[in-house]
Amino acid sequence: MVQCQSSAFNASFAALADVTRRGVLEQLARADASITELAGKFRMSLTGMKKHVDVLEQAGLVTTQKVGRVRTCTLGAHCLEQEAAWIARHQQLWSERFASLDGVLDELKRQEKASGRKQAK
Numbered sequence: 001m002v003q004c005q006s007s008a009f010n011a012s013f014a015a016l017a018d019v020t021r022r023g024v025l026e027q028l029a030r031a032d033a034s035i036t037e038l039a040g041k042f043r044m045s046l047t048g049m050k051k052h053v054d055v056l057e058q059a060g061l062v063t064t065q066k067v068g069r070v071r072t073c074t075l076g077a078h079c080l081e082q083e084a085a086w087i088a089r090h091q092q093l094w095s096e097r098f099a100s101l102d103g104v105l106d107e108l109k110r111q112e113k114a115s116g117r118k119q120a121k
Contacts (some may be wrong), residue, residue, distance in 0.1 A: 008060060013085050015059040021052050025075070026063060032074045035064075060110070 016020050020042055027033060027041060039049035053073055056062035060078030064071050 001060075008088075009082055011055075012061065012080060015055050015061055018052070018055075018085075021056055022074070023047075024052060024056060024073075028062065028073055028075045032072055035053040035073065038073065097118050103107065 016025075023042060024038055027038065035046060035049050038053070039046050042049065050071075053062060053064060053071075057060060057076070061080075062073050062077045063076045064073050066072075068097075087093055
């Protein structure tokens with residue numbers, strides 16, 4: 001069954017799916033930067049960086065402010081709590097499944113050892 005999430009939730013994961021956008025977030029966590037500075041850091045065109053920043057801005061992860069000809073980027077107010085909770089739920093699910101699998105494997109190993117001892121007699 002597929003559950004529909006909010007468009008902001010989906011936009012966050014879409015924004016985080018790209019390595020450059022994750023790098024931009026890491027950079028902005030250290031200090032605000034202009035699009036020109038970010039483009040230089042990531043060795044890409046201004047147009048390319050502007051597109052990445054637009055995706056981050058639409059997801060609420062980055063805000064921009066234009067002063068004159070300079071557009072400065074800062075981390076946005078969106079703190080990814082809903083996304084972190086979703087990941088935690090799925091991490092718990094997989095941890096439980098792997099624990100069950102470990103139990104099955106342990107039982108199979110025990111049975112294999114027991115049958116090996118019977119055949120050796």
